[in-house]
Amino acid sequence: MTEVERHSYDVVVIGAGGAGLRAVIEARQRGLSVAVVCKSLFGKAHTVMAEGGCAASMGNANAGDNWQVHFRDTMRGGKFLNNWRMAELHAKEAPDRVWELETYGALFDRTADGRISQRNFGGHTYPRLAHVGDRTGLELIRTMQQKIVSLQQEDQKRYGDYEAKLKVFAECTVTELLKEDGRISGAFGYWRESGRFILFETPAVVLATGGIGKSFKVTSNSWEYTGDGHALALRAGADLINMEFVQFHPTGMVWPPSVKGILVTEGVRGDGGVLKNSQGERFMFRYIPDVFKGQYADNEAEADRWYDDADKNRRTPDLLPRDEVARAINTEVKEGRGSPHGGVFLDIASRLPADEIRRRLPSMYHQFKELADVDITKEPMEVGPTCHYVMGGIEVDPDTAASSVPGLFAAGECSGGMHGSNRLGGNSLSDLLVFGRRAGLGAASYVESLERRPKVADADVTAAARTAVAPFDGARDGVAEENPYTLHTELQQSMNDLVGIIRKSDEMQKAIDKLAEIRRRICGVTVEGHRQYNPGWHLALDLRNMLLVSECVAHAALRRTESRGGHTRDDHPQMDAQWRNKLLVCSVADSDEVVPDVTIAAKPQEPMRQDLLELFELSELEKYYTEDELADHPERKA
Amino acid sequence: MGYQAKLRVWRGDDGSGDLQDFTVEANEGEVVLDLIHRLQATQVPDLAVRWNCKAGKCGSCSAEVNGRPRLLCMTRMSIFSEDETITVTPMRTFPVIRDLVTDVSYNYTKAREIPSFTPPEDLKPGEYRMQQVDVQRSQEFRKCIECFLCQDTCHVIRDHEENKTAFAGPRYLMRIAELEMHPLDVADRRNEAQTDHGLGYCNITKCCTEVCPENIHITDNALIPMKERVADRRYDPIVWLGNKLFRRNGG
Numbered sequence: 001m002t003e004v005e006r007h008s009y010d011v012v013v014i015g016a017g018g019a020g021l022r023a024v025i026e027a028r029q030r031g032l033s034v035a036v037v038c039k040s041l042f043g044k045a046h047t048v049m050a051e052g053g054c055a056a057s058m059g060n061a062n063a064g065d066n067w068q069v070h071f072r073d074t075m076r077g078g079k080f081l082n083n084w085r086m087a088e089l090h091a092k093e094a095p096d097r098v099w100e101l102e103t104y105g106a107l108f109d110r111t112a113d114g115r116i117s118q119r120n121f122g123g124h125t126y127p128r129l130a131h132v133g134d135r136t137g138l139e140l141i142r143t144m145q146q147k148i149v150s151l152q153q154e155d156q157k158r159y160g161d162y163e164a165k166l167k168v169f170a171e172c173t174v175t176e177l178l179k180e181d182g183r184i185s186g187a188f189g190y191w192r193e194s195g196r197f198i199l200f201e202t203p204a205v206v207l208a209t210g211g212i213g214k215s216f217k218v219t220s221n222s223w224e225y226t227g228d229g230h231a232l233a234l235r236a237g238a239d240l241i242n243m244e245f246v247q248f249h250p251t252g253m254v255w256p257p258s259v260k261g262i263l264v265t266e267g268v269r270g271d272g273g274v275l276k277n278s279q280g281e282r283f284m285f286r287y288i289p290d291v292f293k294g295q296y297a298d299n300e301a302e303a304d305r306w307y308d309d310a311d312k313n314r315r316t317p318d319l320l321p322r323d324e325v326a327r328a329i330n331t332e333v334k335e336g337r338g339s340p341h342g343g344v345f346l347d348i349a350s351r352l353p354a355d356e357i358r359r360r361l362p363s364m365y366h367q368f369k370e371l372a373d374v375d376i377t378k379e380p381m382e383v384g385p386t387c388h389y390v391m392g393g394i395e396v397d398p399d400t401a402a403s404s405v406p407g408l409f410a411a412g413e414c415s416g417g418m419h420g421s422n423r424l425g426g427n428s429l430s431d432l433l434v435f436g437r438r439a440g441l442g443a444a445s446y447v448e449s450l451e452r453r454p455k456v457a458d459a460d461v462t463a464a465a466r467t468a469v470a471p472f473d474g475a476r477d478g479v480a481e482e483n484p485y486t487l488h489t490e491l492q493q494s495m496n497d498l499v500g501i502i503r504k505s506d507e508m509q510k511a512i513d514k515l516a517e518i519r520r521r522i523c524g525v526t527v528e529g530h531r532q533y534n535p536g537w538h539l540a541l542d543l544r545n546m547l548l549v550s551e552c553v554a555h556a557a558l559r560r561t562e563s564r565g566g567h568t569r570d571d572h573p574q575m576d577a578q579w580r581n582k583l584l585v586c587s588v589a590d591s592d593e594v595v596p597d598v599t600i601a602a603k604p605q606e607p608m609r610q611d612l613l614e615l616f617e618l619s620e621l622e623k624y625y626t627e628d629e630l631a632d633h634p635e636r637k638a
Numbered sequence: 639m640g641y642q643a644k645l646r647v648w649r650g651d652d653g654s655g656d657l658q659d660f661t662v663e664a665n666e667g668e669v670v671l672d673l674i675h676r677l678q679a680t681q682v683p684d685l686a687v688r689w690n691c692k693a694g695k696c697g698s699c700s701a702e703v704n705g706r707p708r709l710l711c712m713t714r715m716s717i718f719s720e721d722e723t724i725t726v727t728p729m730r731t732f733p734v735i736r737d738l739v740t741d742v743s744y745n746y747t748k749a750r751e752i753p754s755f756t757p758p759e760d761l762k763p764g765e766y767r768m769q770q771v772d773v774q775r776s777q778e779f780r781k782c783i784e785c786f787l788c789q790d791t792c793h794v795i796r797d798h799e800e801n802k803t804a805f806a807g808p809r810y811l812m813r814i815a816e817l818e819m820h821p822l823d824v825a826d827r828r829n830e831a832q833t834d835h836g837l838g839y840c841n842i843t844k845c846c847t848e849v850c851p852e853n854i855h856i857t858d859n860a861l862i863p864m865k866e867r868v869a870d871r872r873y874d875p876i877v878w879l880g881n882k883l884f885r886r887n888g889g
């Protein structure tokens with residue numbers, strides 16, 4: 001049999017970003033033995049790149065804030081398609097999760113009275129984002145990494161071994177989940193360094209693998225974002241929901257070409273930066289959609305006053321939810337009012353003193369200076385939309401983060417529902433903490449409830465190993481040899497151009513045809529060299545995940561004949577109340593294919609609990625809901 | 639705009655390796671990492687390199703360019719002339735795994751040896767109060783992206799494998815300083831900095847500060863103040879007496 005290194009744990013967490021680390025901490029604190037597996041070095045997960053902040057209604061900057069306001073903002077941002085229970089838990093628990101980080105050693109920026117400072121962000125009624133300059137994600141990752149170290153130090157004292165109960169498996173990629181009688185029994189993968197295989201025998205797996213951005217050409221995401229967790233869950237029999245909703249962040253760098261897509265934090269606008277077109281016009285005032293009319297300032301004077309007096313003035317439309325801003329920029333560029341390199345201008349230089357810009361946005365200052373030769377304290381930045389975040393993901397139970405497969409849990413960006421059709425900035429970091437913890441708890445309770453642990457079948461291990469080395473075998477008969485890099489580029493290009501920020505039915509059909517072609521060619525992917533740290537091989541294995549996830553996105557997008565949040569259709573430009581409570585569910589048939597076929601089905605959402613529904617005024621709900629759905633609203637009955 | 643750049647890249651593994659010459663296209667605005675990626679995609683698909691963010695935020699792509707420790711994603715091609723051969727080698731202080739990828743586990747081992755943040759016992763979550771001026775000092779050190787370039791460059795371990803056990807390196811000595819300066823940390827870390835983590839090996843040459851891509855003033859703001867605190871404690875007569883008595887009792 002293939003040589004495989006074996007380990008046994010109570011819980012295996014796949015992913016060492018914010019969600020994964022928080023799950024690890026929780027499960028270990030419940031007394032279980034935990035492994036955490038990640039593709040990069042420990043501490044380098046995507047979360048490290050998050051800039052702006054972490055949303056929590058602590059009310060430090062404005063005492064009017066509370067969970068109800070946060071809940072309402074989140075539901076509005078997601079155009080009422082969110083899983084309301086997740087949005088509720090998130091809004092209620094986020095403050096505790098942030099305060100907890102301080103007990104681990106986090107150092108957030110402070111208010112004058114010594115509490116955690118909070119900044120403005122798009123779609124949030126009050127300044128709500130706990131932050132550290134513009135490197136909040138780094139603070140989160142490092143804090144939890146250091147908390148894990150402290151747990152290991154306790155284990156060292158108790159058991160004489162740092163790794164007795166909690167071990168990090170870094171630069172290790174999981175390629176397959178294993179099951180016995182429908183329950184999770186283990187996870188199979190390889191060490192990137194040596195190419196050697198590794199097997200985790202475990203009754204519980206928490207997926208915290210992040211997003212899918214590497215399926216698009218222009219993206220703020222790193223090579224890790226190949227949708228592994230999404231694909232692993234599908235193949236294990238779990239469902240994905242909301243895959244048509246992909247967030248294009250309005251402000252990515254557009255020049256030079258090699259950095260196109262790299263993120264410019266929304267914090268720039270939160271701190272006073274404004275968007276302008278080539279004519280110098282602050283164009284966002286022309287793009288306030290009907291559902292938000294009345295909530296945003298309609299003139300520059302009021303918008304500018306809002307930064308200092310948020311209670312008496314309405315906020316600037318520069319801070320509309322991301323989908324709105326991204327579409328507005330797209331239109332400006334299309335209509336010929338773009339910047340020289342195909343974006344628009346983001347101006348902070350004329351709005352804040354140079355010192356203040358450098359203090360509040362140090363890494364943006366650094367990034368533009370070093371990578372684009374632009375001094376943001378003197379000149380405007382050029383920015384344009386970039387693929388940033390996937391709202392869609394694994395369908396989970398809100399309270400326990402359990403998927404439909406016993407033993408499989410998911411949290412963070414790879415899970416779905418919480419953000420509905422569009423995520424508000426800052427709501428991801430808080431999501432990671434709230435649901436990372438809940439996934440750790442959910443997995444721990446599940447493990448404790450088991451009478452017998454499922455076993456890993458040898459045949460499954462052999463099969464997983466065979467699939468993993470297939471790219472070295474050369475192309476199958478009749479299939480041409482393919483270079484993984486070329487195939488990846490073609491996939492990214494078609495997703496970008498055909499299932500991007502503005503979608504049309506014929507273009508999506510073209511993308512689906514292209515994906516079918518790639519599906520045929522993927523069997524021919526061949527790599528050179530050996531298994532030791534071989535990026536070509538790694539890409540070949542990631543490619544099948546990207547393809548599977550791209551098919552989900554394209555098929556679901558074609559199916560949803562309306563525009564909502566991160567899904568905009570030229571041929572169906574309106575939001576349709578009939579679609580509001582419908583979820584598109586992706587699943588795959590149980591098969592041995594490298595990339596199994598995707599099925600899409602619509603299913604209704606559970607109606608919102610009455611007390612939560614009553615947090616909204618009828619007049620607002622009427623913009624989103626059908627008549628029937630609102631029959632029980634007290635304002636209706638009165 | 640584009641031109642053919644000359645790259646000399648170290649290729650090999652822990653056993654052996656050598657510098658290999660390549661010619662690869664370079665375009666306006668590109669960084670060395672872009673060229674390495676182009677090499678991967680067009681000429682050497684199995685060329686090993688670490689990277690994640692491509693924006694100087696994750697500290698993955700550390701290597702040496704013309705002998706200087708640098709982040710590959712933040713090294714612009716425009717700082718070199720078009721006819722210059724650019725040499726890219728792995729970090730020298732750490733064992734090579736393959737090509738530009740090194741075994742940096744030394745750093746994770748050191749991280750684990752530093753006692754963790756110790757908050758006051760009676761302080762509940764949500765009750766932490768700190769002033770911006772007080773957190774700012776430690777915040778500077780928390781900007782660290784753990785690229786390990788300072789560790790790579792520090793002469794105490796750069797060609798002195800034998801010092802690695804006793805010396806935590808600038809990154810982790812700075813971590814001790816960070817906790818020491820944390821407004822709410824209650825542990826006293828001064829003695830251990832000297833005895834367990836090798837602060838005494840540092841002779842403040844500032845080489846670490848010079849290569850830090852985050853421009854953290856490692857030497858001036860962390861190491862020197864830490865040395866001063868250690869000196870204060872060690873020569874404080876009461877502490878000195880206390881240590882002696884404790885030792886006598888204990889022994």
Ligand SMILES: Cc1cc2nc3c(=O)[nH]c(=O)nc-3n(C[C@H](O)[C@H](O)[C@H](O)COP(=O)(O)OP(=O)(O)OC[C@H]3O[C@@H](n4cnc5c(N)ncnc54)[C@H](O)[C@@H]3O)c2cc1C
Pocket residue numbers: 014015016017018019020037038039040044045046047048049050051052053054055136137172173174175208209210211220221224228229263388389411412413414425426427428429430432
């Ligand atoms: C540039 C940028 C800025 C952002 N700014 C903000 C912000 O200010 N506020 C906010 O709320 N959100 C922000 N976001 C979004 C937020 O950072 C992410 O959504 C979030 O960090 C995702 O965290 P996660 O824990 O789900 O996954 P990640 O942090 O991405 O971690 C995924 C982990 O899974 C591992 N993994 C993946 N596949 C496998 C596999 N097959 N085997 C083993 N391990 C695997 C990876 O190695 C990694 O460790 C930003 C995103 C970007 C890109």
Ligand code: SF4
Pocket residue numbers: 791792793794807808839840841842843844845846847857861
């Ligand atoms: S200042 Fe100290 S730690 Fe930094 S390089 Fe010099 S000797 Fe090493």
Ligand code: SF4
Pocket residue numbers: 697781782783784785786787788789809846849850851852853854856
């Ligand atoms: S202190 Fe600077 S050079 Fe050292 S690891 Fe941190 S960021 Fe890198």
Ligand code: FES
Pocket residue numbers: 688689690691692693694695696697698699700709710711712
């Ligand atoms: S790739 Fe992240 S620092 Fe270079």
